[in-house]
Amino acid sequence: MAEIRVQHLRKAFGDFVAVQDSSFVVEDGEFFVMLGPSGCGKTTTLRMIAGLELPTGGQILLGGEDVTMRRARERDIAFVFQLFALYPHMNVRKNIGFPLLAQGMPSAEIRQRVEETAKLLRIDHLLNKSVSGLAGGDRQRVALGRAIVRRPKCFLMDEPLGTLDTEFRDLMVHELRELHNRIHATTVYVTHDQMEAMSMADKIAVMNHGVIEQFGSPREIYDRPATMFVADFIGSPPMNFLGFGGGLAKGAKEIIVQGAKVAVPEVREDIAPADMALGIRPEHIRFDDASKLRGAIYGTEYLGTTQIVAVETADGIIKARVPAEIRLAAGDHVGLTLNSARLSLFDKGSGRAVRTAIHDTASQGRVQHG
Amino acid sequence: MSLTTAHSVVAPSGTAKGIAGTIIVAYALISIVPLLWIFATSFKTPPDSIAYPPKIVFQPSIEGYCNLFTTRTRQTPEYINSLGPATGFCDETVRKRNMVIAGPSNFLPRFVNSLIIAFGSTFCAVFLGTLSAYGFSRFKVPLADDLLFFILSTRFMPPIAVAIPIYLMYRELGLSDTALGMILLYTAVNVSLAVWLLKGFIDEIPREYEEAAMIDGYTRLQAFWRTVLPQATTGIAATAIFCLIFAWNEYAFAALLTSGTAQTAPPFIPTIIGEGGQDWPAVAAGTTIFLVPILVFTILLRKQLLRGITFGAVRK
Numbered sequence: 001m002a003e004i005r006v007q008h009l010r011k012a013f014g015d016f017v018a019v020q021d022s023s024f025v026v027e028d029g030e031f032f033v034m035l036g037p038s039g040c041g042k043t044t045t046l047r048m049i050a051g052l053e054l055p056t057g058g059q060i061l062l063g064g065e066d067v068t069m070r071r072a073r074e075r076d077i078a079f080v081f082q083l084f085a086l087y088p089h090m091n092v093r094k095n096i097g098f099p100l101l102a103q104g105m106p107s108a109e110i111r112q113r114v115e116e117t118a119k120l121l122r123i124d125h126l127l128n129k130s131v132s133g134l135a136g137g138d139r140q141r142v143a144l145g146r147a148i149v150r151r152p153k154c155f156l157m158d159e160p161l162g163t164l165d166t167e168f169r170d171l172m173v174h175e176l177r178e179l180h181n182r183i184h185a186t187t188v189y190v191t192h193d194q195m196e197a198m199s200m201a202d203k204i205a206v207m208n209h210g211v212i213e214q215f216g217s218p219r220e221i222y223d224r225p226a227t228m229f230v231a232d233f234i235g236s237p238p239m240n241f242l243g244f245g246g247g248l249a250k251g252a253k254e255i256i257v258q259g260a261k262v263a264v265p266e267v268r269e270d271i272a273p274a275d276m277a278l279g280i281r282p283e284h285i286r287f288d289d290a291s292k293l294r295g296a297i298y299g300t301e302y303l304g305t306t307q308i309v310a311v312e313t314a315d316g317i318i319k320a321r322v323p324a325e326i327r328l329a330a331g332d333h334v335g336l337t338l339n340s341a342r343l344s345l346f347d348k349g350s351g352r353a354v355r356t357a358i359h360d361t362a363s364q365g366r367v368q369h370g
Numbered sequence: 371m372s373l374t375t376a377h378s379v380v381a382p383s384g385t386a387k388g389i390a391g392t393i394i395v396a397y398a399l400i401s402i403v404p405l406l407w408i409f410a411t412s413f414k415t416p417p418d419s420i421a422y423p424p425k426i427v428f429q430p431s432i433e434g435y436c437n438l439f440t441t442r443t444r445q446t447p448e449y450i451n452s453l454g455p456a457t458g459f460c461d462e463t464v465r466k467r468n469m470v471i472a473g474p475s476n477f478l479p480r481f482v483n484s485l486i487i488a489f490g491s492t493f494c495a496v497f498l499g500t501l502s503a504y505g506f507s508r509f510k511v512p513l514a515d516d517l518l519f520f521i522l523s524t525r526f527m528p529p530i531a532v533a534i535p536i537y538l539m540y541r542e543l544g545l546s547d548t549a550l551g552m553i554l555l556y557t558a559v560n561v562s563l564a565v566w567l568l569k570g571f572i573d574e575i576p577r578e579y580e581e582a583a584m585i586d587g588y589t590r591l592q593a594f595w596r597t598v599l600p601q602a603t604t605g606i607a608a609t610a611i612f613c614l615i616f617a618w619n620e621y622a623f624a625a626l627l628t629s630g631t632a633q634t635a636p637p638f639i640p641t642i643i644g645e646g647g648q649d650w651p652a653v654a655a656g657t658t659i660f661l662v663p664i665l666v667f668t669i670l671l672r673k674q675l676l677r678g679i680t681f682g683a684v685r686k
Binding site: 072089098103 | 576578579581582583584585586587588589592597600601
């Protein structure tokens, strides 16, 4: 197992820049998720780490060794593909043993290692079956088996759960994390699914247009989004934004939004007057008739324990997550109070988060995590 | 899940099936008549073969096959009687026509030439075709589209249009009437077909397979050999049959460029002359035997051929 260090990585296909100056470190034994919409450069980054694409610029270090221009087979990594890439002309045993065969391992040892791996993944009863008859989850396990059998420096996974149906996916998310807890393999996992990312990752990098927007623990990314993109991409429903104008002074503790005073976490930097946005997670909104921040109920979405209420305000629709038992009717006028301790402030022009008291607990982009 | 399918399929009615079946059977019968005719003729005696109206029912004879494989000389009955007893069935048949077997005919060596040239060129075309198709499919080849078009364009003209220049070139190069020359020529003609067909097949094989193998410690060539090739067998078999059929049946170049040692069966068979004109049973016998290898090859690979022809038409 080894640490992966990516420095100023860049990849251009002709005029199109897929990855732009990416730098991050995946520590030894860490489960690292690259999250972003399709076309954001996450798969390209992964393929560069694997050696399937060569970078236009930058460096990749595996366990301290510069492998930037090495061939894939010289990197000692394992890759799990979205479509698994199980060889249809080989049975499960041969598929899992295939990487060992490349090393010229004696067949008795291959047999033993394959059987150990299959037992670990609970697919030892399938060893002599053809891969084409397997169910989605078992195919996934065989693909994982082929990756872990060699005990490589790290695992790279490209949306490995993308083709499974929801039921299996939840099961495999659990299994993958459990497997990781057992073998502590450095893992880079690519997905566009925030739920997968949040539930599995030690650390997440959120990517957009080839740029890493934020790098941190799931909690950090959810609670302290570094940009409006991250705030909008993570969370379901995503973070609400209310626009406000004027600058911010260091030490400010309240802002004016739609004529109402709103207490915010203490601002830690001076911001010149510009278009700003106040970011609120839906669960940090409560209804309070006394509040000056007002809106009309637009619609509700009942979810059992909670409900999502869409409220039309002067600045568009915002969504609140409130207890399910509150009775609301479309057209009702309500006042909104916001949980001041959990608000984010953004510069609308750059999309960047303003430094406030919420950033005090941990330095941005770096957090200690189990 | 099983209730919904991508396309609604209407089961054909009984009448529709009946009509379709009748048309297919009728077409199959029409197609097979010439073959049956040739097969029947090969077992007729020379007089029966030119009888009018044609004989449907006749006394079968293997005279055609005897004549195909032998050369004979006419002798006086006295001379024939002075010989010992006939040594075989063919000997006996021939003696009845006042002839004796002088030696083997050229049919067998010509047939062997056909085998060598057709299978040799098919192997070369498929081998080169597979490698170049893989290259076109997986790598950024500069001017790939133009190159592919150029490769295909070699098939635009009828081969006979370039027969004279090739004849002259071959004479200069010493390739006329050599098996090597014919293999090179048929390979050149077939390789364009092979590249295009195989590129289609290889494009359909996800590149993740090789990438997985390369990450797992194999070189690209090993990855190609162990993961791509086994999955391309269908396409390779289908392509091989098409190439083989072309090379096996090719007449124009063979007639022009081969005359002796390297002559193939197609230009040889029509030249089989018997006593007093064309020996039709021998020609038919030659044709019948000529059909056998391609028939066997096609039957052996018929599954792949069928899958190959419909490949890509239906997505899984």
